[in-house]
Amino acid sequence: xxxxxxxxxxxxxxxxxxxxxxxxxxxxxxxxxxxxxxxxxxxxxxxxxxxxxxxxxxxxxxxxxxxxxxxxxxxxxxxxxxxxxxxxxxxxxxxxxxxxxxxxxxxxxxxxxxxxxxxxxxxxxxxxxxxxxxxxxxxxxxxxxxxxxxxxxxxxxxxxxxxxxxxxxxxxxxxxxxxxxxxxxxxxxxxxxxxxxxxxxxxxxxxxxxxxxxxxxxxxxxxxxxxxxxxxxxxxxxxxxxxxxxxxxxxxxxxxxxxxxxxxxxxxxxxxxxxxxxxxxxxxxx
Numbered sequence: 604x605x606x607x608x609x610x611x612x613x614x615x616x617x618x619x620x621x622x623x624x625x626x627x628x629x630x631x632x633x634x635x636x637x638x639x640x641x642x643x644x645x646x647x648x649x650x651x652x653x654x655x656x657x658x659x660x661x662x663x664x665x666x667x668x669x670x671x672x673x674x675x676x677x678x679x680x681x682x683x684x685x686x687x688x689x690x691x692x693x694x695x696x697x698x699x700x701x702x703x704x705x706x707x708x709x710x711x712x713x714x715x716x717x718x719x720x721x722x723x724x725x726x727x728x729x730x731x732x733x734x735x736x737x738x739x740x741x742x743x744x745x746x747x748x749x750x751x752x753x754x755x756x757x758x759x760x761x762x763x764x765x766x767x768x769x770x771x772x773x774x775x776x777x778x779x780x781x782x783x784x785x786x787x788x789x790x791x792x793x794x795x796x797x798x799x800x801x802x803x804x805x806x807x808x809x810x811x812x813x814x815x816x817x818x819x820x821x822x823x824x825x826x827x828x829x830x831x832x833x834x835x836x837x838x839x840x841x842x843x844x845x846x847x848x849x850x851x852x853x854x855x856x857x858x859x860x861x862x863x864x865x866x867x868x869x870x871x872x873x874x875x876x877x878x879x880x881x882x883x884x885x886x887x888x889x
Contacts, residue, residue, distance in 0.1 A: 605681050607745055607779030608822035610666050613687055617659040617668070620689040621714055626651045627707040636701035636716060639680065639726035650727055651677070651704070660734070663745045663778025667728075667736050678726050678736045679716070685723030688715045745779035746815050757808040760800040767803070768796035768875065771815070780815060783851045784822070786876045788814040790850035795882045796875045802885075821847065850876045 605613075629651045631637055631644035640647045657669035660676075666687075667676040679687060688697070689712050692705075702716035702725055716725055728736035735742075744751045759776055760767075770776055771785040780788070789796055791814040792807075803811070825847070849859050854867035858878040867874050 605664060606781035606784050606819075607661075607663060607747065608784070608819050610661055610664050610681070610779075611747075611823060612826050613681075614659045614661045614666055616689065617666075617687065617714075620712060621656055621668070621706075622658050623655060623671075624706040624708055624710070625655045626653065627705045628652055629705075630703040631701070632703065633701040633721065635721045636718060636724040637726060639678075639724055647725070647727060650675075653707075662735065662739065662742050662748070663774055664781070665736075665739050665742060665778070667739075669730070669734065674730045675727055676730055676734075676736045678728055678738065680723045680726070682718065682720065682723030684719040686715075686717040688717055689713070690715050742774050743776055743778045746777060746812055747779070747819060751777075753809060753812055756812065757803070757805050760803055760808055763800050765800055766796065767794055767798045767800055767811070768870070770800050777815075779819070782873045782875075783848070784815065784818055786850045787818045787848060789882065790876075790878065791818065793881050795884050796870065796877060798885050850878070852876065 629648040631648055634644055637644050637647045651670075654670040654672060657671040659666065659668050661667075664681075665678065666681070667678045669676045679685070681687075684699075691711050692713055693711070697715065697717045699717050699719045699721075700715055701718050701721070704714040704716075706713065716723075718724070728738050731737050731740050733740075756777060760770055763770060763776075765773075768785050768789065771780045771788070772782070786796070788811060792811045794807075794811065850865065853865045853876055855864050857863065858865055858881060861878065861880050863878055863880040865876055866879050867876050869875075
């Protein structure tokens with residue numbers, strides 16, 4: 604699933620190509636793509652028609668298009684393979700095209716939602732007073748948000764009876780961090796993924812946050828991480844941060860810091876990649 608850098612790359616593309624355009628019509632080509640809009644495909648299309656799209660917004664991994672003259676937003680669930688593409692009207696339909704949005708202007712581009720696995724989709728929701736779709740009101744701010752509270756994050760870590768990687772993936776605590784960037788930040792911070800959060804001092808939690816921000820900004824600079832053709836920006840281009848990964852996917856390769864072979868361990872239906880020397884496992888209390 605795309606993490607913060609990949610979603611932010613898509614948001615920036617939508618800001619350039621879609622913001623402040625008025626919807627002429629919407630075509631839903633697969634009902635699963637609007638299954639979270641409980642009133643159905645016809646209602647979804649009807650409610651978008653004639654409305655002007657505001658500035659695309661993001662919190663963590665969540666992306667939405669506010670409708671300027673309403674208190675509602677279109678929330679995009681990218682899932683495992685969802686893509687928001689800006690294409691010329693004349694471009695051939697993608698094999699897995701699910702939704703098409705046309706605009707009432709002279710520009711020759713339209714917005715397409717393409718999803719091979721149909722886990723994602725678009726849905727319309729009421730906004731909270733803060734401008735978030737109400738269904739994601741519980742999602743925490745992300746570490747690139749200027750209003751993210753570092754001290755509150757540290758205090759939450761100290762209170763939780765959990766381990767550091769679980770905490771980083773807890774979207775109600777800190778949003779936008781997924782498996783890839785958690786492993787990358789933990790490698791940079793020399794922290795094992797099973798380190799208890801209650802043992803982190805304020806300087807260590809601040810250092811970790813700094814590494815989370817650094818790795819995400821580095822990924823943003825090259826368009827995010829693409830391991831296959833399923834993640835692309837709005838122009839269909841892949842990101843290149845996979846070439847700069849220090850931990851994720853490097854099982855058996857030498858640690859870039861100390862040369863020790865990197866390891867992979869199963870973790871919560873995923874994998875954790877780490878250096879057994881630089882990121883020593885915590886001692887098990889007897």
